[in-house]
Amino acid sequence: MSDETDIFRRQGFAGQIGVGDAPALVVIDFQVGFTDPAQFGGGNIDHAIAGTVGLLALARARSWPVVHTRVVYADDGSDCGGFTRKVPALRGLTETSPWSQIVETVAPHPGELVLRKRNASAFFGTELAGWLIGRRIDTLFVAGCTTSGCVRATVVDSCSHNLRTIVVTDCVGDRAIGPHEASLFDMKQKYADLMSLAEIEAGST
Amino acid sequence: MSDETDIFRRQGFAGQIGVGDAPALVVIDFQVGFTDPAQFGGGNIDHAIAGTVGLLALARARSWPVVHTRVVYADDGSDCGGFTRKVPALRGLTETSPWSQIVETVAPHPGELVLRKRNASAFFGTELAGWLIGRRIDTLFVAGCTTSGCVRATVVDSCSHNLRTIVVTDCVGDRAIGPHEASLFDMKQKYADLMSLAEIEAGST
Amino acid sequence: MSDETDIFRRQGFAGQIGVGDAPALVVIDFQVGFTDPAQFGGGNIDHAIAGTVGLLALARARSWPVVHTRVVYADDGSDCGGFTRKVPALRGLTETSPWSQIVETVAPHPGELVLRKRNASAFFGTELAGWLIGRRIDTLFVAGCTTSGCVRATVVDSCSHNLRTIVVTDCVGDRAIGPHEASLFDMKQKYADLMSLAEIEAGST
Amino acid sequence: MSDETDIFRRQGFAGQIGVGDAPALVVIDFQVGFTDPAQFGGGNIDHAIAGTVGLLALARARSWPVVHTRVVYADDGSDCGGFTRKVPALRGLTETSPWSQIVETVAPHPGELVLRKRNASAFFGTELAGWLIGRRIDTLFVAGCTTSGCVRATVVDSCSHNLRTIVVTDCVGDRAIGPHEASLFDMKQKYADLMSLAEIEAGST
Numbered sequence: 120m121s122d123e124t125d126i127f128r129r130q131g132f133a134g135q136i137g138v139g140d141a142p143a144l145v146v147i148d149f150q151v152g153f154t155d156p157a158q159f160g161g162g163n164i165d166h167a168i169a170g171t172v173g174l175l176a177l178a179r180a181r182s183w184p185v186v187h188t189r190v191v192y193a194d195d196g197s198d199c200g201g202f203t204r205k206v207p208a209l210r211g212l213t214e215t216s217p218w219s220q221i222v223e224t225v226a227p228h229p230g231e232l233v234l235r236k237r238n239a240s241a242f243f244g245t246e247l248a249g250w251l252i253g254r255r256i257d258t259l260f261v262a263g264c265t266t267s268g269c270v271r272a273t274v275v276d277s278c279s280h281n282l283r284t285i286v287v288t289d290c291v292g293d294r295a296i297g298p299h300e301a302s303l304f305d306m307k308q309k310y311a312d313l314m315s316l317a318e319i320e321a322g323s324t
Numbered sequence: 325m326s327d328e329t330d331i332f333r334r335q336g337f338a339g340q341i342g343v344g345d346a347p348a349l350v351v352i353d354f355q356v357g358f359t360d361p362a363q364f365g366g367g368n369i370d371h372a373i374a375g376t377v378g379l380l381a382l383a384r385a386r387s388w389p390v391v392h393t394r395v396v397y398a399d400d401g402s403d404c405g406g407f408t409r410k411v412p413a414l415r416g417l418t419e420t421s422p423w424s425q426i427v428e429t430v431a432p433h434p435g436e437l438v439l440r441k442r443n444a445s446a447f448f449g450t451e452l453a454g455w456l457i458g459r460r461i462d463t464l465f466v467a468g469c470t471t472s473g474c475v476r477a478t479v480v481d482s483c484s485h486n487l488r489t490i491v492v493t494d495c496v497g498d499r500a501i502g503p504h505e506a507s508l509f510d511m512k513q514k515y516a517d518l519m520s521l522a523e524i525e526a527g528s529t
Numbered sequence: 530m531s532d533e534t535d536i537f538r539r540q541g542f543a544g545q546i547g548v549g550d551a552p553a554l555v556v557i558d559f560q561v562g563f564t565d566p567a568q569f570g571g572g573n574i575d576h577a578i579a580g581t582v583g584l585l586a587l588a589r590a591r592s593w594p595v596v597h598t599r600v601v602y603a604d605d606g607s608d609c610g611g612f613t614r615k616v617p618a619l620r621g622l623t624e625t626s627p628w629s630q631i632v633e634t635v636a637p638h639p640g641e642l643v644l645r646k647r648n649a650s651a652f653f654g655t656e657l658a659g660w661l662i663g664r665r666i667d668t669l670f671v672a673g674c675t676t677s678g679c680v681r682a683t684v685v686d687s688c689s690h691n692l693r694t695i696v697v698t699d700c701v702g703d704r705a706i707g708p709h710e711a712s713l714f715d716m717k718q719k720y721a722d723l724m725s726l727a728e729i730e731a732g733s734t
Numbered sequence: 735m736s737d738e739t740d741i742f743r744r745q746g747f748a749g750q751i752g753v754g755d756a757p758a759l760v761v762i763d764f765q766v767g768f769t770d771p772a773q774f775g776g777g778n779i780d781h782a783i784a785g786t787v788g789l790l791a792l793a794r795a796r797s798w799p800v801v802h803t804r805v806v807y808a809d810d811g812s813d814c815g816g817f818t819r820k821v822p823a824l825r826g827l828t829e830t831s832p833w834s835q836i837v838e839t840v841a842p843h844p845g846e847l848v849l850r851k852r853n854a855s856a857f858f859g860t861e862l863a864g865w866l867i868g869r870r871i872d873t874l875f876v877a878g879c880t881t882s883g884c885v886r887a888t889v890v891d892s893c894s895h896n897l898r899t900i901v902v903t904d905c906v907g908d909r910a911i912g913p914h915e916a917s918l919f920d921m922k923q924k925y926a927d928l929m930s931l932a933e934i935e936a937g938s939t
Contacts, residue, residue: 123500130364130499131413136406141870159335197642198656200486200663201341205514208336232607237656238484239514244656246608246647248863253610253896255756255870267510272480279443281405281868294335295328301506305472309410309444346665402847403861405868437812442861449861451813451852453658458691458815460551460665486663533910540774540909541823546816569745610896611751615924618746648894649924677920685887689853691815704745705738711916715882719820719854 123304132308138324139257139283144178145186145241146171147263147270149225152211152218159208160294164264167292171225171262174290174316179228181324184254186247187227188263188273191219191235202238239272248280258283260319261311262290267298271306278310286311287319328509337513343529344462344488349383350391350446351376352468352475354430357416357423364413365499369469372497376430376467379495379521384433386529389459391452392432393468393478396424396440407443444477453485463488465524466516467495472503476511483515491516492524533714542718548734549667549693554588555596555651556581557673557680559635562621562628569618570704574674577702581635581672584700584726589638591734594664596657597637598673598683601629601645612648649682658690668693670729671721672700677708681716688720696721697729738919747923753939754872754898759793760801760856761786762878762885764840767826767833774823775909779879782907786840786877789905789931794843796939799869801862802842803878803888806834806850817853854887863895873898875934876926877905882913886921893925901926902934 127133149168152158178185190212192199203209212219214235227233234245241247251259259282263270270291277284286306293299307313332338354373357363383390395417397404408414417424419440432438439450446452456464464487468475475496482489491511498504512518537543559578562568588595600622602609613619622629624645637643644655651657661669669692673680680701687694696716703709717723742748764783767773793800805827807814818824827834829850842848849860856862866874874897878885885906892899901921908914922928 123502126361126366126500129362132411134410134412136409156331157334161331193643195639197640198660200656200659201483201489201515204341205339205483205516206337207339229605230607233603238659239480240484243481243484244654244659246610246654248867249610249648249654249895250608252863252867252872255872257867257870268514275444275477275480276448278406278410279445279448280864284406295331297328298506298510301472301503302510305503305507309473310406311410398848400844402845403865405861405864434810435812438808443864449859449864451815451859453662454690454815454853454859455813457658457662457667460667462662462665485659533912536771536776536910539772542821544820544822546819566741567744571741611893611899611925614751615749615893615926616747617749649890650894653891653894678924682890685854685890686858688816688820689855689858694816705741707738708916708920711882711913712920715913715917719883720816721820 127308136283136312138285138322141256142258142260142324143184143186143251143254143256144174144260144262145188145273146225147188147241147261147273148190149222149263150189150218151220151222153264154222158218162292162294162296163299164292164294167262167264167290168222168225170289170316174262174287175225177320184256185231186234187221187231188234188236188241189219189221190237192237198237200237239269240276241273242276256282258285260285260287262287264291265293266291267293267302271302274306274311284311286313288313288315290316332513341488341517343490343527346461347463347465347529348389348391348456348459348461349379349465349467350393350478351430352393352446352466352478353395354427354468355394355423356425356427358469359427363423367497367499367501368504369497369499372469372495373427373430375494375521379467379492380430382525389461390436391439392426392436393439393441393446394424394426395442397442403442405442444474445481446478447481461487463490465490465492467492469496470498471496472498472507476507479511479516489516491518493518493520495521537718546693546722548695548732551666552668552670552734553594553596553661553664553666554584554670554672555598555683556635557598557651557671557683558600559632559673560599560628561630561632563674564632568628572702572704572706572709574702574704577672577674577700578632578635580699580726584672584697585635587730594666595641596644597631597641598644598646598651599629599631602647608647610647649679650686651683652686666692668695670695670697672697674701675703676701677703677712681712684716684721694721696723698723698725700726742923751898751927753900753937756871757873757875757939758799758801758866758869758871759789759875759877760803760888761840762803762856762876762888763805764837764878765804765833766835766837768879769837773833777907777909777911778914779907779909782877782879782905783837783840785904785931789877789902790840792935799871800846801849802836802846803849803851803856804834804836805852807852813852815852854884855891856888857891871897873900875900875902877902879906880908881906882908882917886917889921889926899926901928903928903930905931
């Protein structure tokens with residue numbers, strides 16, 4: 120996308136944000152159903168989950184608040200809506216379904232927030248914004264899946280909330296690589312910085 | 325993207341939503357600055373503006389409520405934040421700047437809502453959701469620019485609000501065609517139907 | 530408050546809203562802990578619960594969508610915040626606590642939405658607004674407890690969302706009668722109509 | 735209300751919050767129309783405006799970020815809704831109406847945020863939450879009018895956003911004293927601390 124990068128550069132996009140003083144980590148929808156290509160998985164999602172094991176260790180070592188999200192719908196479908204109309208199979212992600220559980224290698228620790236959500240963004244219809252305010256967070260690292268879906272929707276809302284937003288490139292994945300790459304490009308131009316896990320480890324915050 | 329379309333089809337994405345009983349039209353950020361490639365313009369944005377002239381005529385003939393959005397920041401920058409940190413040139417879009425005015429051919433008529441916004445989504449930090457509730461809207465047609473930016477962010481939020489969301493393909497544009505196409509693909513898979521102006525004209529709502 | 534009513538009347542408050550075409554009912558926090566004066570109960574809350582048995586029967590007979598809310602916090606307190614700082618005893622309302630369960634006489638039926646919330650308003654950090662949009666609701670009847678707390682906060686947000694908002698006077702209660710009466714007065718002046726169950730029964734919607 | 739205070743004390747309400755590390759001040763709707771008893775004024779509102787002159791001086795001396803709100807509707811009424819249905823006279827508060835201007839003695843300084851709003855809460859349909867996040871605010875002092883209306887609605891939302899919320903007792907006013915007192919009582923029990931200007935001056939933050 121070198122031509123396109125030129126357009127955005129000439130117009131002054133892709134300003135560098137940088138890491139602030141008080142980071143938190145949100146891990147989006149690493150649920151069992153997203154590890155199975157017959158369900159919602161495929162592409163580089165498994166790779167992103169593997170990377171997130173290290174990211175979670177880093178976050179916990181540095182005492183960053185950690186949030187995990189799960190897509191979960193009521194057993195009777197009473198909370199279904201626009202998203203399940205577009206992707207009906209999501210309705211199977213009920214509270215006790217094996218597919219809706221968080222993958223064991225990246226499972227929440229006690230005291231970490233677990234948010235149930237019914238839409239793409241982790242901010243939509245949840246108390247995430249208030250939870251971050253309560254901890255005076257200024258920087259949100261984002262991992263999870265899918266890059267072009269719930270990760271990106273969360274990143275856009277995070278930027279709108281004026282959080283320094285960092286997409287951890289080796290910890291986000293998508294079922295298809297084209298949309299993954301296209302969303303990384305867009306997020307870098309307009310909403311977030313991109314950093315690898317190694318770059319974060321090299322930082323001091 | 326035929327391989328990728330296959331992945332999404334096998335997993336049950338891209339359900340058809342359809343037009344409901346009570347549509348509204350939102351036109352995103354067709355401001356003068358987005359018509360100039362030296363500012364934020366380029367690509368197929370001018371084409372989308374030309375298409376929207378007909379779409380607005382249709383909407384008004386059918387008495388759909390119409391909303392226009394403008395990105396506007398305070399003269400003293402007091403309301404700048406995450407978005408302007410990433411795209412500093414946006415700060416020039418002040419209330420009276422020529423660049424922030426809506427393009428004349430698609431200018432608002434009296435009684436149409438004009439929303440000022442400071443972030444990508446027309447729903448974020450605005451009263452748009454309540455305004456649609458007050459009119460019992462169930463379907464939101466979306467035109468404007470850019471496809472991969474404020475249009476897409478608005479579409480994601482519209483889907484989360486459980487509105488039937490329709491992207492009007494000849495009335496959305498972007499400064500670069502790659503991101504335009506990639507976002508049309510993603511929106512079709514996950515959040516919205518895509519319809520051309522001709523298809524909407526052929527409908528009866 | 531006749532003097533005060535005069536002030537508001539002279540200034541043009543307390544406009545009549547009326548019932549619209551598509552009502553829903555929300556029942557706020559009728560949880561076991563709010564029936565016990567040693568917990569969060571007392572005053573006229575039990576009376577309001579008794580009244581709500583009839584209101585729910587009416588709503589179901591007329592096929593209105595019904596929403597129930599529960600205040601629920603995580604077992605590990607990870608989602609506590611401003612409200613529990615002010616009212617620490619609320620932290621005991623965990624998912625499986627007997628105190629957090631909905632009172633049996635007004636328990637949800639299958640298909641009715643049950644929202645968990647951590648703050649006063651049923652709209653805050655929940656998907657309630659989107660759920661109402663998805664059903665094209667224009668009128669929200671509000672029952673529950675407490676009148677001066679979660680009922681009033683929900684009513685203010687409902688008005689802000691441009692819903693016709695009706696407080697059902699014999700179906701809302703508070704642990705203390707002074708705050709109950711004061712909030713009924715304020716809501717009538719600024720945000721909602723007040724109707725008794727008998728008045729609603731006499732209507733035709 | 736000593737009996738009622740007893741009920742709330744026995745149930746563990748009115749926990750002390752305290753001032754945090756990073757305060758901001760929001761001044762609600764001190765517009766010319768709220769100084770005239772023939773419009774929306776009366777009661778102790780003028781007294782609260784006089785008190786706020788000193789509060790603003792303090793906030794500026796301590797470099798707290800300051801936000802002012804104005805209720806403003808479009809000239810053509812395109813953004814009216816639930817609130818103006820209940821209080822039709824509010825529609826006169828258009829952008830250039832003398833009644834909608836902020837009172838000169840408490841007028842904004844350059845760089846202070848001025849939010850236009852159409853509903854009671856300063857958080858509803860505005861970018862206030864994100865603006866506070868962008869400054870890592872943890873404490874919100876609230877002044878303005880009316881105590882039982884827009885002040886209280888803002889205080890409830892501030893608490894829900896997990897901000898330490900402090901109502902400045904000599905800087906909030908209402909057109910009628912009964913609702914003023916009743917809302918101070920409720921806010922103290924459930925959402926906020928009450929502090930006088932003298933108490934804030936004696937503090938060190």
